[in-house]
Amino acid sequence: MRLLAILVASLGLSACALTVDSIDVPYQAGANLSVVEGASDAKVQVSGIEGRTVYKDRVSVKKNGYGMEMADIVASNDIPKTIASAVEKELSSLGYAIGPGGSKVEVQVTRFYNDFKIGMFSGDAIADASAIVKVIGPDGKNAFIKHYEAGGIEENIQLTMGSNARQALIKAMRNLVAAIINDKDLQTAIIVAQAAK
Template sequence: MKSNLLAGLALAGLVGLSACATSEDIVPVPYAVSTASATPGAQNIRVTVASSDARTENRARIGAQINGYGMEMAAIRSQIEVTDIVRDAIAAELRQRGYQVGDAGARVNAEVTTFYNDFSVGMLAGRSKADVGLTVTVTNAAGAEVYRRAIAGQAERTVQLANGGNAATTLSQALSLALKELMGDPAFVAALTR
């Protein structure tokens, strides 16, 4: 009797895990703005922020759940468009530094080339690895391009579950690293004033 009960519980657990891995996961991708201080003179600089999708693969999802064998299962999708996540994150970072973000001044455009999380299995825990790739351009008020750079951010974490929440957290960390690189580039800062 006891062995039948244990077998039943084990089977129920496996079915539950399979159901999770076979159901699409739609999640928010939160972004935590850095604690950077204001850039001197930024309060006098107006900036417009835009983004576009230049991904050649995985445009409809930000990752996939995997089973215990590492086989890809159901898709993980973002609640809002990836381009909106990136645009809003760049705008938030610029505001944090004192820039006036609106519809005038230099135009910052971020082409999203990669925004994806991969899971892998391990002995006691799995790994979540996120890659964010952007091509950032700045055009001045006259429409001339004054800055172009490919920016990348990668983050990796140990996880117990290959689910949407873990994918979103790792992607948020990768986006933070990419934007830290962008905001720390003196050429980008200089391009905003041209």
């Protein structure tokens, strides 16, 4: 009887590994931010751009115990739009005025993916995210451009499922947004671009 229960459980896990998981990857804000001096004089709009050349159709893939890839894990939400909305929200928290007529911040997401690392007794979900951020002044000229990278890890997992990938990806998204909005050069570039109007 016990052998039958183990067999049924293993078959269930195998079936799960062959089924596509759809997960939402929301932005979860980090610590409170301090208002940037002069930010209230700068109006800004943020847009998200799809810039991924690989893994555009998924954010991870399940693996079996041998590390072989199985079913895809896909995001149910628009990742570039979600990240851009997060950047806009945090710029607002920094004191920038959000709206048309000022500078434009383009967030081009170039990577957003989780890879499972299989260990002897457990594994890790390791996500990485990157984006190219551009500030375009009210005059239409590029005022700033920079590449950002961040990661997130969900350690000691037992299954390579969407729920574990989701946790690592949420951390990677939060860390990426933090790297962008805490960049003093970006903060200054938005204010200077507005002044050059």
